[in-house]
Amino acid sequence: MRKVLTPIFLILILIPAISQGFNLLSPQPAGVNKTVYIEAFQFGYRVVAIQEGDKLYYPSTPSLKLNAGDTVTFHVVTKDVTHGFTIDGITDGIAEELLVIPGRTLVVGPVTFTDVGKYRVRCSANCGSLHPFMSIDIIVEPKIPYYALSALL
Numbered sequence: 001m002r003k004v005l006t007p008i009f010l011i012l013i014l015i016p017a018i019s020q021g022f023n024l025l026s027p028q029p030a031g032v033n034k035t036v037y038i039e040a041f042q043f044g045y046r047v048v049a050i051q052e053g054d055k056l057y058y059p060s061t062p063s064l065k066l067n068a069g070d071t072v073t074f075h076v077v078t079k080d081v082t083h084g085f086t087i088d089g090i091t092d093g094i095a096e097e098l099l100v101i102p103g104r105t106l107v108v109g110p111v112t113f114t115d116v117g118k119y120r121v122r123c124s125a126n127c128g129s130l131h132p133f134m135s136i137d138i139i140v141e142p143k144i145p146y147y148a149l150s151a152l153l
């Protein structure tokens with residue numbers, strides 16, 4: 001069984017590697033442009049959809065997952081009261097300007113996430129009793145092609 005599986009495994013790794021010019025360990029291939037649609041509410045944020053080119057995704061995760069190098073434009077709306085949308089370490093200098101007002105769309109970005117890590121989005125407008133706890137995490141993961149990962153197994 002192993003004698004059969006090994007060549008199949010190698011082919012599965014080599015075909016994409018050859019087609020991409022053996023670019024296996026390039027640490028950060030060019031990122032992807034994304035538009036992320038977010039709804040702010042008392043007391044949290046929900047990722048409604050992610051647009052990548054002409055593709056639209058509807059993520060069901062509580063955080064926003066990105067790959068290093070991605071460039072993101074956020075479109076943020078709210079249906080209840082005015083909220084804020086500040087990204088720790090990125091929009092610190094303009095936090096008070098980033099208000100999400102009912103009936104309007106706040107556009108933030110484009111922001112390029114070059115560093116792997118966790119970025120916390122916070123509400124900067126006092127929107128009610130649980131306002132201090134209103135946040136969502138953006139998790140930026142290294143961009144490693146799937147076949148490079150499989151070669152490590």
Ligand SMILES: [Cu+2]
Nearest residue numbers: 083123127134
């Ligand atoms: Cu709020």
